[in-house]
Amino acid sequence: MNVAERIKFNDDGLVCAVVVDHESNDVLMVAWMNAEALELTLTTRRGTYFSRSRGKLWVKGETSGHVQHVREVRHDCDADTLLVRVVQEGPACHTGTRTCFDTDARRLL
Amino acid sequence: MNVAERIKFNDDGLVCAVVVDHESNDVLMVAWMNAEALELTLTTRRGTYFSRSRGKLWVKGETSGHVQHVREVRHDCDADTLLVRVVQEGPACHTGTRTCFDTDARRLL
Numbered sequence: 001m002n003v004a005e006r007i008k009f010n011d012d013g014l015v016c017a018v019v020v021d022h023e024s025n026d027v028l029m030v031a032w033m034n035a036e037a038l039e040l041t042l043t044t045r046r047g048t049y050f051s052r053s054r055g056k057l058w059v060k061g062e063t064s065g066h067v068q069h070v071r072e073v074r075h076d077c078d079a080d081t082l083l084v085r086v087v088q089e090g091p092a093c094h095t096g097t098r099t100c101f102d103t104d105a106r107r108l109l
Numbered sequence: 110m111n112v113a114e115r116i117k118f119n120d121d122g123l124v125c126a127v128v129v130d131h132e133s134n135d136v137l138m139v140a141w142m143n144a145e146a147l148e149l150t151l152t153t154r155r156g157t158y159f160s161r162s163r164g165k166l167w168v169k170g171e172t173s174g175h176v177q178h179v180r181e182v183r184h185d186c187d188a189d190t191l192l193v194r195v196v197q198e199g200p201a202c203h204t205g206t207r208t209c210f211d212t213d214a215r216r217l218l
Contacts, residue, residue: 003217018127018136025134027127030190042218073218076209077202081139082217083210093186100185101192108112108191109151109182 003042004035008080014050017082019092021099022071028092029100031060033082038073045070047086066090112151113144117189123159126191128201130208131180137201138209140169142191147182154179156195175199 009015014032021028031049033041037057040048047060047068061067068086075082093100118124123141130137140158142150146166149157156169156177170176177195184191202209 006217016125016139018139020136027129027136027192030125030127030185045218070218072216074210074215075217076139076215077204077206078209079215081209083136095186097186100187100190101183106183106185106188107181108115108184109154109179 004038006079007035007038007075007082008078009035010080012052014052015080015082017049017084019047019068019084019086021092022085022087026099027101028086028088028098038082041070041084042073047084061089064090064094066092068092113147115188116144116147116184116191117187118144119189121161123161124189124191126158126193128156128177128193128195130201131194131196135208136210137195137197137207147191150179150193151182156193170198173199173203175201177201 007015013034017031017033019028034050037048037050049058051058067089070086072085091098116124122143126140126142128137143159146157146159158167160167176198179195181194200207
């Protein structure tokens with residue numbers, strides 16, 4: 001069976017991907033994949049996503065150089081979420097912070 | 110400003126919440142919150158979500174006893190994803206595994 005067939009994509013053909021730093025275990029970012037992005041992530045081992053705002057595939061770091069070397073990919077019990085473990089080059093966040101959840105301004109509790 | 114007003118909920122009024130074990134840093138599960146679930150999570154400090162399948166609020170562990178004591182909540186750079194750090198009582202997954210991503214059968218790479 002094709003790997004992507006094991007995944008339950010939503011009505012927009014997307015699945016949520018939680019991206020974790022393979023060494024620190026910190027959550028770096030959350031993005032979305034369609035079946036093609038998932039296949040490319042698995043075969044090229046570069047974090048590849050689907051941009052909902054631009055409506056197209058997006059290889060993380062293709063312009064910034066902050067690529068992700070993918071070490072492991074898992075799905076959850078419902079097969080509707082992915083956990084992607086990566087070695088991240090440079091900051092994961094487009095704002096320049098190490099993760100997308102850094103800075104006190106992003107803290108609610 | 111109301112905390113929930115800082116968050117960009119999707120067209121269904123929901124935001125994705127990544128739930129992390131406060132001690133091990135492992136991703137335990139991914140669930141969804143509406144504004145009410147977020148407010149309850151912040152005020153009661155029990156992980157509270159919105160069940161998309163049942164269409165109603167759901168306090169994690171209300172039947173199983175596997176409650177989540179919430180230690181920290183952050184949003185990401187786009188304010189459309191939450192990171193919830195918890196002390197988890199018992200297994201986080203309804204299948205009985207510690208996290209929703211455990212077991213080799215859930216591994217794609």
